[in-house]
Amino acid sequence: xxxxxxxxxxxxxxxxxxxxxxxxxxxxxxxxxxxxxxxxxxxxxxxxxxxxxxxxxxxxxxxxxxxxxxxxxxxxxxxxxxxxxxxxxxxxxxxxxxxxxxxxxxxxxxxxxxxxxxxxxxxxxxxxxxxxxxxxxxxxxxxxxxxxxxxxxxxxxxxxxxxxxxxxxxxxxxxxxxxxxxxxxxxxxxxxxxxxxxxxxxxxxxxxxxxxxxxxxxxxxxxxxxxxxxxxxxxxxxxxxxxxxxxxxxxxxxxxxxxxxxxxxxxxxxxxxxxxxxxxxxxxxxxxxxxxxxxxxxxxxxxxxxxxxxxxxxxxxxxxxxxxxxxxxxxxxxxxxxxxxxxxxxxxxxxxxxxxxxxxxxxxxxxxxxxxxxxxxxxxxxxxxxxx
Numbered sequence: 001x002x003x004x005x006x007x008x009x010x011x012x013x014x015x016x017x018x019x020x021x022x023x024x025x026x027x028x029x030x031x032x033x034x035x036x037x038x039x040x041x042x043x044x045x046x047x048x049x050x051x052x053x054x055x056x057x058x059x060x061x062x063x064x065x066x067x068x069x070x071x072x073x074x075x076x077x078x079x080x081x082x083x084x085x086x087x088x089x090x091x092x093x094x095x096x097x098x099x100x101x102x103x104x105x106x107x108x109x110x111x112x113x114x115x116x117x118x119x120x121x122x123x124x125x126x127x128x129x130x131x132x133x134x135x136x137x138x139x140x141x142x143x144x145x146x147x148x149x150x151x152x153x154x155x156x157x158x159x160x161x162x163x164x165x166x167x168x169x170x171x172x173x174x175x176x177x178x179x180x181x182x183x184x185x186x187x188x189x190x191x192x193x194x195x196x197x198x199x200x201x202x203x204x205x206x207x208x209x210x211x212x213x214x215x216x217x218x219x220x221x222x223x224x225x226x227x228x229x230x231x232x233x234x235x236x237x238x239x240x241x242x243x244x245x246x247x248x249x250x251x252x253x254x255x256x257x258x259x260x261x262x263x264x265x266x267x268x269x270x271x272x273x274x275x276x277x278x279x280x281x282x283x284x285x286x287x288x289x290x291x292x293x294x295x296x297x298x299x300x301x302x303x304x305x306x307x308x309x310x311x312x313x314x315x316x317x318x319x320x321x322x323x324x325x326x327x328x329x330x331x332x333x334x335x336x337x338x339x340x341x342x343x344x345x346x347x348x349x350x351x352x353x354x355x356x357x358x359x360x361x362x363x364x365x366x367x368x369x370x371x372x373x374x375x376x377x378x379x380x381x382x383x384x385x386x387x388x
Contacts, residue, residue: 042147043151056289077147125142133375162363162368193243279314296330318345
């Protein structure tokens with residue numbers, strides 16, 4: 001049986017066609033009253049953006065979802081998690097909330113509290129058992145795990161590894177803690193390179209786990225049993241004496257896709273079907289919202305999609321991006337993917353800013369959705385139902 005994906009475009013020729021009104025009708029089509037009961041805590045999971053990247057979802061679209069949840073008797077909160085490294089622009093809750101405010105996303109603009117789900121430094125979570133392809137336990141962000149209902153409100157755009165940043169990535173990566181996120185991306189924990197270490201000790205002072213230990217010869221090593229794997233010491237060392245992100249990453253991006261499916265399965269297991277997914281397919285950049293810059297969109301604004309099925313909504317988003325014409329002066333032109341019907345996401349393998357990711361296979365949208373389908377998260381077969 002095909003999953004239903006509701007869709008509305010971005011055209012607005014009269015007030016009734018304003019995007020906020022269209023989004024409200026799209027949510028009505030989902031019949032969220034089946035999911036949300038009186039007094040339920042409803043987590044609206046978004047990406048709050050990164051400083052320097054202006055291609056994020058609009059605050060007034062978040063507010064539409066907030067108001068719809070409140071109409072149904074739920075208690076909404078808007079939420080996101082910290083980045084994998086403490087040193088990143090989204091490394092702790094203070095940085096995340098500052099980025100959100102810079103992007104115009106505040107409690108006042110969205111009409112609900114904004115909560116960083118994995119705590120101040122990104123280590124507040126709940127271990128969840130999962131029968132995954134690779135993972136048997138995933139640390140889900142605390143505030144996500146404690147919610148009654150989950151609504152993913154994702155910005156549909158490209159990604160250098162999974163191909164699409166949509167519902168699956170918003171859940172599988174965006175709803176876990178730093179410790180939960182590290183094994184998705186990385187095949188091994190950081191290690192020191194004694195031949196480069198000058199004994200400055202900066203890494204040991206930084207490590208919140210006390211895992212970096214001075215040796216008799218004055219160099220430092222990382223105690224693998226204490227390392228919590230997600231703090232970012234590899235970014236800190238002035239001598240480059242700690243293995244880099246690229247050296248630790250899984251050899252293939254397909255491995256990341258498999259693990260994202262496992263993590264999404266763990267997150268969604270907490271809600272027992274009480275989850276819904278919205279993809280906002282506008283400002284469709286080649287890259288994700290974690291980038292500290294925003295390229296021009298590679299296709300025209302497509303519209304907004306909603307479904308109870310995270311696999312179907314992401315597959316529909318990919319298909320709509322493929323069928324759209326590429327925009328001149330964008331990554332679609334850079335990669336020769338201007339024509340409607342050309343796989344614009346796979347073509348990004350040759351996009352110059354994505355060259356560092358090429359060694360791991362580039363954008364793998366097919367693996368991303370296919371492994372999620374194999375994990376039982378949804379269906380690749382869907383019916384697109386237009387909502388006017």
